[in-house]
Amino acid sequence: MARITMREAISQALWEEMERDPSVFILGEEVGVWGVTYAVTKGFYDHFGADRVRDTPIAESAIIGAAIGAALTGQRPVAELMTINFAFSAMDHIVNEAAKLHYMFGGQMVLPLVIRAVGGGGRQLGATHSQTPDAIFAHFPGLKVVAPGTPADAKGLMKASIRSQDPILFIEHATLYQVRGEVQDGDYTVPLGKSTIQRPGRDVTIVTYSKMLEISTKAADELAKEGIEVEIVDLRSLRPLDMQPVIESFKKTNRAVIVEEGWRSFGVGAEVASRIYEEAFDYVDAPIQRVAQKEVPLPYNRVLEQSALPQVADVIKAVKEVV
Amino acid sequence: MARITMREAISQALWEEMERDPSVFILGEEVGVWGVTYAVTKGFYDHFGADRVRDTPIAESAIIGAAIGAALTGQRPVAELMTINFAFSAMDHIVNEAAKLHYMFGGQMVLPLVIRAVGGGGRQLGATHSQTPDAIFAHFPGLKVVAPGTPADAKGLMKASIRSQDPILFIEHATLYQVRGEVQDGDYTVPLGKSTIQRPGRDVTIVTYSKMLEISTKAADELAKEGIEVEIVDLRSLRPLDMQPVIESFKKTNRAVIVEEGWRSFGVGAEVASRIYEEAFDYVDAPIQRVAQKEVPLPYNRVLEQSALPQVADVIKAVKEVV
Amino acid sequence: MEKKDYLDLYYQMVLIRLVEEEAAVLYQQGKIGGFLHLYIGQEAVSTGLVAARKPQDRVITAYRDHGVAINCGISANEVLAELLGKVTGCSKGKGGSMHMADVTKNFWGGHAIVGAHLPIAAGLALGDQYAKNDGVTICMFGDGATNIGYFHEALNLSKVWKLPVLWVVENNQYGMGTAVDRASAVSEMRQKAEGYGMINARVDGMDVLAVKQAAAEALDYIRSGNGPYFLEAMTYRFRGHSMGDPERYRKQDEVKKWQENDPIGIYRSHLMTEGIATDAELDVLDDKAAEETRLAVQFAESSPEPAPEALWENVYVEN
C-alpha cells in the first residue's frame, strides 16, 4: 500500500503496461518531449523512446484515426486527447468509427484502443476548454466510457482498459490529478463497467463519479456531523452502466441524490434517476435529486465559474431535500 | 389550408423566407445543381441563383464554420448537413463555436444561424448513416435544438428558426418527408421551445417528437379501439425543453410513456422522465416507461434494423404497462 | 506477367461488372436496401492496384467498395449475400453495400464517412511500421474526399512519420453532383500532394495495366522505406453516384464519350491486338463470369437471414 496521487497512479499504470506489453504505445500532442501538459507521461519519452511515445501534430482526427488503424493491426495504442474538449475535433472517429467498426463488419475488426481525455471545469479556462460532456459519449453503444474518482481505481481501470479488446474512452479529471489515495502495490486491475460503494451509509444514497466523488465525500463528512449517514456509489464507468450497487443501496436508503459535474439536461443524472425509478419504483420515498452544472457555457471569471459548478453546499442542500 | 408533405412544408418555408429576406441564403453539399439528396431545395438553384444556393465541397467543418462567420456579419445562412451523422464531422463548430460565441464574448457576437440536419434510421443505411443522436446536441446550452413531427410545425418552426437571432440545429427526419398534413395558408411561425398537445386523451400521456409522433399516433389509434385514450405531447424542441404541457397532461393522466427513436441510455426519455418525477412526483401512479432504440449500432439487414427501432407494438406494450 | 495473369485481370473486371449489373437489378426489385454505389467504369483502378500488391499489403477504401472487395478475393457469393443482408455475407449482413470487408484477405473495408478512412489507413500503416512489417497500406478515396479535413490530417501525418501508405485518389471527376472544379481549389488532385512535399504521379485509370505498373512502382518506393506516395487515377463512373441519381449535373454525351472508353473493352482489345488472347478465349471467360454471377445470386437469395440474436452480437468483444 502506498499513498500516491491520481497522476502517479495513472502514470504507473501506463508505465507498467508498457513494460509488460510491447504492443502498447502512446500517441498524442506533447506526450513526449514536453511530457504532457499534465505531466502524466513525464519521463516516458526518455525511457521508452520516440517510437513508443509519439508526439503528434495538432490533428485530433488523425490521432484517433491512426490509433484505430494501429489497433486494428493488433497493437494497443493509448491515444491522448490533451483535453476532452478536443474530442469534438475527433468526434466522428470516436463515435462513428471506433464505436462501430467491430459491429458493422460482423465482428471481424477488433480495436484494443484506449483514448485518454482530460476533462472538467473549474480552472478558468473558458467555455471551450472547461467541459464535462461525459454523458454524450456514453450515449453511443460500442464505446466504453470510464471515469475514475480515486487513484486506486484509476490505476486498476487504466490497466483493465489497456488490456481490453474494446475501444475505451478513459476520462481523467484535471483537478483530481493531485488528489492522493491509497493504492495497493503490484499489478492489479479493476473491472470495467462495475460501480462500487465508496462510502457506506444508511440514510441517503449519493450516486456520482469522477471529480464529484470528492465533492460528495466532503458533503457526506459535513452531513455525518449532523447524523446523516450518506452512502456513496461511484459509477466509475458510464457505459456499460452498472446499476446493481445503486439499486441495492437505494433499496436500503429509499433516497437518492445524483451528483455530476456536467450540465443537468440530458446528462448522467437523468439516466441514473430514470433507471432507479424503473428498477426500484416501490422503494422511492422522496423525489430523486440531481445536482449538476448550471446550464450555461462556463464563464472565465472565477466567481461566476464556481457559481455554475456543483459545490459541497449544493450537495448538502439536495441531500436535505430528500431526507 | 392545404394538405402537403413535410418536404413541401420545409421547402415552402425556406422559399418564402428567401423571398422575404435577401440576407437568407443556403449552403451545403448538393443543395444546388443536384437539388439535394432529399429534394427539399429542388428548384431553388434555378430561381435564387448560385449566390444564394451554394454547393459546397465535402467539408462539414467548413460548411458550419463558414455559416457561423457569415451569420456574425449579419447574414442569415441556412447550412445543410446532408445527414445528422455528418454533424460529427463538424462537431466542434456546432457545440464549441456556434453554441458558445455569443456567451463567451459577453454578448457582442450574434449568430442568426440555422443548421438543417436530416436524421433518423430505418432505411438500411448502416450504423454510420442511421443515427438519431438528437439528445447529445440538446446537452449543450447556447444551442437550440428543434425537431418537428408534422408538416405544419415544420413550416412554422423553420420560419421561426430563420428569423431567430440564435444558432439552431433543425433536425428533419428522412422518413417523414413524404408524410402529409394540413398546413395553413400564408405566412406564420410556430414558437421555438414550445411543446404542444398533438392528440388529447385522458388515460395516458405519451411524450414524443419527430418521427416517433407518427409511431405514437398509430399506437394511440390502436389503443383507442380498446378504449384507452392516449394524450400525445409533442416536444417539438429539445432545447429549450418546454415541460409545461407535459406536466399538465401528466397531472391529469398520472401515467406517462416517453417514445424516442434514439438510444435509450442518456437519451431524451431519461431527461423527460426525470423532470416529470421532479415536477409532478405526487401525481405518479405508475413507473414512467421509456420506448427507445435498442442499444446497438444499427445493422444493415432490414429485419435486424427494424427489430432495433421502436415499433407501434412496443409503444402499445409500454402503454399497457402503465395503465 | 504470364498469360494466366493477364486473363485473371480480365476475368476480375468482367466479374465485377456482371455482379454489379445484377446488383442493380436486385436493387430495382427491392431486394437490396440502403444506398448502392456502383463501381462500373472504374474497375481498372482497383483491379490494377490490387494486382500489384503483395499479400502483406492492406487495402482500404470508401463505400464504392464492391469491386475492390472482389479484387481482394471476396467471392461474388459473399458480396451479393452481403448486399442482400444475409448472414453469409462478408460482414454477416450487418454492413451492407458500403461496409464490406474481409480482414483475413487484408481488405479493411468499405467506409461510408467520406475521408474518415484516411486517418485509419495511416493507422494501419503505423501498425505495420511499429511492428516492423514490410506491408504497405493502399488507401483509395474519391476526388471529393480530398476536400475534407481528414484527408489533410492523414496525408500530413503520413509524411511526418514516413508511413508506408499509398494514397490513391480515384478522380472520377465528380463528388456526387459536384464537378471537381466546383469543390476543389485545384483540378489536378496530385497538386495537393505538393503541399505535403509528397512524391506523386498521375495514371490513366481506364488502363488496368498502366494502373498496375504505376502501383508497382509506388509500392516499391514505399516498401524501400521512403514514406508515403500519392497516386491519382483518372477515371469516370458510368452510372449515377448511387441508384436513383437524376444525373442532372452532367451531359449525356459526356457520359457516352467516356463509356466508349470502357476499361474492359480497352483491355480486351489490347489482349487481342497483342496476341495474348483470342476472342474465343475471352468469350469463355465472359461466360464463366456470367455463370459465377448467376450462381452467386442463387447463393445469396437462398442464404438465411441473420438470427434475431445477431442484433446483440459484436457490440463489444468483451461483455
Place this chain on the structure above:
Amino acid sequence: MEKKDYLDLYYQMVLIRLVEEEAAVLYQQGKIGGFLHLYIGQEAVSTGLVAARKPQDRVITAYRDHGVAINCGISANEVLAELLGKVTGCSKGKGGSMHMADVTKNFWGGHAIVGAHLPIAAGLALGDQYAKNDGVTICMFGDGATNIGYFHEALNLSKVWKLPVLWVVENNQYGMGTAVDRASAVSEMRQKAEGYGMINARVDGMDVLAVKQAAAEALDYIRSGNGPYFLEAMTYRFRGHSMGDPERYRKQDEVKKWQENDPIGIYRSHLMTEGIATDAELDVLDDKAAEETRLAVQFAESSPEPAPEALWENVYVEN
C-alpha cells in the same frame, strides 16, 4: 507614412510588451487564472498587419490575442480588465485571455480551439462577399494550426469561392513544445498554399515595416477581387507557450539568439538611424506606455466583478 504613423507603430508595440509583462506579474500573483499565452517577441506581426488594414477589414486570431486586440484599438484597460475577469473587460470577464474581442472595432477574437477559427474567418469573408462589401478578413494562426483539418477545409473553400481573406500564419517555429518539422510535412508553411494553387509570400515577422508592406500588397490583391492570399510571417515567441511552460524543448541560446532580434529594438534603431525619431522622443513614448499600463492595471484591479446574474446573461439572444 508620416512621422506620427511611424511613432504610433512603435508605441503600439511597446504598449503590448509592457501590458503583457504586467500580465505575467498579475498571473504570478494569482490574479489572472486559466491559461495566459504571451505574444512577447511577435508584436511586429500583428502591429504590421493591423497597420495595413482599412476600417472595413475584419481581424480574427487564435488565443494568443492580447497584442492584436490592442492593435485593433481595444484599450489596455479593457485588456487587463478582461484578464482579471472584470465586467469592464472587452468580453465582460466571461472570455478571459483567450477570448478577447470587440466587434465594433472589427476584431472578431480570440479563439481557443486550434484552427477552428479559420472556417469562421472564411465565413466572415463570405459575409462581406455576399453583401458586396469591399472588406477583407485578416485571419492569423500559428504554424501548428496548419496541420489540423480546419485549416485545409477553410483554405480550400476560400480558393474555390474566391473569398476576400488574407491567411497569415505566424510561424514562431513551435506549436507548444513541438518544432515545426516534427509536426508538419513541410518546413515552409507557404508551401502548403501551393496545394491550393494560392498566391503566397513570406516575410520577416520581426520587421514591422516589412510586415505592413507585405500586408498592404496582399490586401490590395485581395480587394481587387483576386481571392485569398497566404502570408507566412517568420517570428519567435520569447516566452514559453503559456505561463508555466518548462521549455524543455528548446535551447536557451536559441532563445537568446532570437531575443537579440527583438522586433521593438530593431524598429527603434531603424527609426533612429533613418532619422525618423530621436532617442529622447522614443523614451518619451516608452514612459507614456509605461504610464498607460500602470493606469490600466489600476483600472482593472479597481473594476467590479460581474454581477452574479451575469452568469445567466447571453446564453441566448432570445430567451
